[in-house]
Amino acid sequence: MTTSQTNTLDLLNSLDLGKPPAQTRVVVAMSGGVDSSVVAGLLKEQGYDVIGVTMQLYDHGEIEHRPGSCCAGQDIYDARQAADLIGIPHYVLNYEQNFRAKVIDAFAQSYADGETPIPCVTCNSQIKFIDLFDMARDLGADILATGHYIASRPDGDDGGRALYRALDPDRDQSYFLFSTTREQLRLLRFPLGEMSKPEVRDHARRFGLGVAEKPDSQDICFVPTGRYSDLVEKLAPRAATPGEIVHVDGRVLGQHAGVMNYTIGQRKGLGLGASASVGGEPLYVVKIDAAHARVTVGPREALSTKRVTLRDVNWIGPGALDQALGREIAARVRSTRPPAPAVMTRRGDEIVVEFVEGESGVAPGQACVFYEDSGPRARVLGGGFIRSAESAQEEPAIARKRA
Structure with a gap:
C-alpha cells in the first residue's frame, strides 16, 4: 500500500465513518474558545463538510464578559471570526430560555438544597447533547463534534462507541461527560481526545486563529465576576x-x-x-x-467518606449495570481527584458505591464517575450524582477484593 493510499484511508476513517469526508457533514459546537475552533479547523482541513454552531446561553447584556466565560457576547464574536477564517458556515442559536430553566435555575436550587452542583454536566446532558443534537439533525449532519478532551472509540460492530480518559491528563474532561448516553455517543466525536493542549494551541497558531492564546473557559461560565452566591440568593432566597x-x-x-x-x-x-x-x-x-x-x-478526619448513594445513574460500560455489581471498579468523586478503587452494589432501587479506602470531602450534588480501572486512559463506565454520603468513621472501610 502506498503512502498516498494510507493517508486517504486515515482521512476516511478519522471519524470512523464509511464514506469520504466530502460526503460527511459535521456540525461543530463552537464556544468561541481555542479548542472548538481548532476542531472546526482540523475537520475542514481534512475535507469534511463542516458547519459551525454557537449556542447563546445567557444574556450577555446582563452578564458581562470576563476571561474564562463562554457562549455569550465576545465569545460569540470570536466563534464567528474563527468560522470566517476557516471558511465554514456559522450559525448562532438562542437557547437562553432552556439554559435558564435547565441549568441556571437548577444550579441555584441545588445550592438551596445544601448541595454542591456541577452545572457543566447539566449543560452537556440537558442542552448540548439534546437541543444541539436536534439542530444538528435538522442541518443534515452525520456527526456532532465538540472540543472536549475525552477519547471516543468504536465499541463492537453495531456502530456503538466507548469513552476513554483523554491523552492529556491535565485536560481530561471525562468527569463532566459521564451522563452521555449510548445513543448520543453514536453521533458524537471528540477529535481532541488524543491531543495535548500545547498541540491544540500550535494548530490554532498554524490556522492563524485570533483565539490561539485565549484563556480556557471555566465551569460556572454564567456567573458574573465569579460571585455565585449573588445569583443563588436572587433565584433561591431560602439559600440565604x-x-x-x-x-x-x-x-x-x-x-x-x-x-x-x-x-x-x-x-x-x-x-x-x-x-x-x-x-x-x-x-x-x-x-x-x-x-x-x-x-x-x-476536624479533617470527619470528612472521610466510605460510601455514597447515587441518583440518576447512567451506565455506558459493557453489558448491563447489574453485571458490574460486586466487582471492583475505580470511582472519581471530584474532577480534580484521581479515580479510587471501589465496589458498586445495589440497595433497593439505589446504586451505592463503597470505597476500598475512605474518600475525603465528598459533597452531595457532585458526580461519582465510574471507570474500568484507575489507569490514565481508562474506559468510562458511567456514573451518577451523589445523593448522600456516609462517614468512614462509622465502620471500617471495605477490604480490597482480590482476584
Whole structure:
C-alpha cells in the first residue's frame, strides 16, 4: 500500500465513518474558545463538510464578559471570526430560555438544597447533547463534534462507541461527560481526545486563529465576576436563610448567613473567627442541613467518606449495570481527584458505591464517575450524582477484593 493510499484511508476513517469526508457533514459546537475552533479547523482541513454552531446561553447584556466565560457576547464574536477564517458556515442559536430553566435555575436550587452542583454536566446532558443534537439533525449532519478532551472509540460492530480518559491528563474532561448516553455517543466525536493542549494551541497558531492564546473557559461560565452566591440568593432566597454553625460534637460555634456560602470540605471563610479551629486543629465543613439551615464543621478526619448513594445513574460500560455489581471498579468523586478503587452494589432501587479506602470531602450534588480501572486512559463506565454520603468513621472501610 502506498503512502498516498494510507493517508486517504486515515482521512476516511478519522471519524470512523464509511464514506469520504466530502460526503460527511459535521456540525461543530463552537464556544468561541481555542479548542472548538481548532476542531472546526482540523475537520475542514481534512475535507469534511463542516458547519459551525454557537449556542447563546445567557444574556450577555446582563452578564458581562470576563476571561474564562463562554457562549455569550465576545465569545460569540470570536466563534464567528474563527468560522470566517476557516471558511465554514456559522450559525448562532438562542437557547437562553432552556439554559435558564435547565441549568441556571437548577444550579441555584441545588445550592438551596445544601448541595454542591456541577452545572457543566447539566449543560452537556440537558442542552448540548439534546437541543444541539436536534439542530444538528435538522442541518443534515452525520456527526456532532465538540472540543472536549475525552477519547471516543468504536465499541463492537453495531456502530456503538466507548469513552476513554483523554491523552492529556491535565485536560481530561471525562468527569463532566459521564451522563452521555449510548445513543448520543453514536453521533458524537471528540477529535481532541488524543491531543495535548500545547498541540491544540500550535494548530490554532498554524490556522492563524485570533483565539490561539485565549484563556480556557471555566465551569460556572454564567456567573458574573465569579460571585455565585449573588445569583443563588436572587433565584433561591431560602439559600440565604441564616442559621447555626455547629461542631460535630453538638456545640454551637457561631452563626452563618446562608448555606449557599458553604460546601463540603471548605476550610476558609467559615465565619467563625478565632473559633475556626479546635485544639489547634482547623475545622472543615462536613455536613450541610439545608432544611434546618445548619452547617456542621469538624476536624479533617470527619470528612472521610466510605460510601455514597447515587441518583440518576447512567451506565455506558459493557453489558448491563447489574453485571458490574460486586466487582471492583475505580470511582472519581471530584474532577480534580484521581479515580479510587471501589465496589458498586445495589440497595433497593439505589446504586451505592463503597470505597476500598475512605474518600475525603465528598459533597452531595457532585458526580461519582465510574471507570474500568484507575489507569490514565481508562474506559468510562458511567456514573451518577451523589445523593448522600456516609462517614468512614462509622465502620471500617471495605477490604480490597482480590482476584
